[in-house]
Amino acid sequence: xxxxxxxxxxxxxxxxxxxxxxxxxxxxxxxxxxxxxxxxxxxxxxxxxxxxxxxxxxxxxxxxxxxxxxxxxxxxxxxxxxxxxxxxxxxxxxxxxxxxxxxxxxxxxxxxxxxxxxxxxxxxxxxx
Numbered sequence: 024x025x026x027x028x029x030x031x032x033x034x035x036x037x038x039x040x041x042x043x044x045x046x047x048x049x050x051x052x053x054x055x056x057x058x059x060x061x062x063x064x065x066x067x068x069x070x071x072x073x074x075x076x077x078x079x080x081x082x083x084x085x086x087x088x089x090x091x092x093x094x095x096x097x098x099x100x101x102x103x104x105x106x107x108x109x110x111x112x113x114x115x116x117x118x119x120x121x122x123x124x125x126x127x128x129x130x131x132x133x134x135x136x137x138x139x140x141x142x143x144x145x146x147x148x149x150x151x
Contacts, residue, residue, distance in 0.1 A: 024046070024047070024048035024049050024120060024140075024141040025045075025046075025047045025048055025141075026044055026045070026046055026047075026118045026119070026120060026141055026142060026143035027044065027045045027118075027143060027144075028042060028043070028044045028116065028117070028118045028143045028144070028145060028146040029042070029043050029044075029146060030042040030043050030146060031116060031146030031147045031148050032147075032148070032149070033149040033150075033151070034108055034148075034149070034150055035150070035151070036108060036109060036110060036150055036151070037107060037108065038106075038108050038150070039104070039105060039106040039107075039108065040105045040108065040148060041102060041103065041104050041105065042058070042102065042103040042105065042116055042118075042146060042148070043100055043101065043102050043103075044056075044058075044100065044101040044102075044103075044118030044143060045098075045099060045100055045101075046099045046100070046101055046118070046120055047099055049120060049122065049141075051122040051123050052076075052123075053074065053075050053076030053123045054074075054075055054120060054121060054122050054123055054131060055072055055073070055074050055075070055120065055121045055123075055131035055132055055134070055136075055139065056072065056073060056075070056094060056101045056118070056119070056120045056121075057069065057070075057071055057072025057073065057081070057092070057118075057119050057120075057136040057139065058070050058071050058072070058092065058101075058103050058116055058117065058118060058119070058136070059116075059117050059119060059136045059137040060112075060114035060115060060116045060117065060148075061114055061115050061117070062113060062114040062115075065114075067137040068083060068085070068114075068137075069081075069083060069135055069136030069137055070082065070083045070085065070086045070090065070136070071083070071086065071090055071091075071092040071103060071136075072092065072132075072136050073092055073093075073094060074131065074132045075094065075096070076123065077132075080092055081136075085111075086105075086112075089105065089106055089107045089108075090103060090104065090105050090106070091103070091104040092104075101118060103116070105148070108148075108150045109150060110150050110151055111150075112148060112150050113148060113149050113150050113151070114147075114148060115145040115146070115147050115148075116145060116146050116147075116148050117137075117142055117143055117144075117145045118142070118143040119136055119137065119139035119141060119142045119143070120139055120140075120141040120142075121134065121138075121139035121140050121141065122140065125138065125139070125140055126140050
């Protein structure tokens with residue numbers, strides 16, 4: 024499984040940015056995809072995720088109402104639309120994916136996003 028992120032960059036507070044992630048190699052019929060982020064000196068934070076076997080989506084309180092996650096299954100592309108960006112959104116953003124059952128034996132929708140088995144290399148977002 025390969026995950027390749029793009030779209031990071033620098034933006035002013037209040038601005039918008041879209042991150043994309045091309046997901047390849049997942050063979051599970053249903054799986055989870057999402058985004059987590061990490062700033063220097065801070066813990067990883069799972070911010071958004073979706074399960075392809077359902078309609079619900081997860082957003083952390085810190086991004087709810089400002090970020091939107093979507094998956095184009097035909098193009099295997101996951102998108103994170105970010106708006107009303109704040110300086111505290113500055114972080115490295117990682118795309119992550121998991122089979123319906125993770126390597127730890129848990130359902131992916133009951134797992135932390137940063138525990139997903141497959142992760143990209145990240146893309147930097149700076150808000151200042």
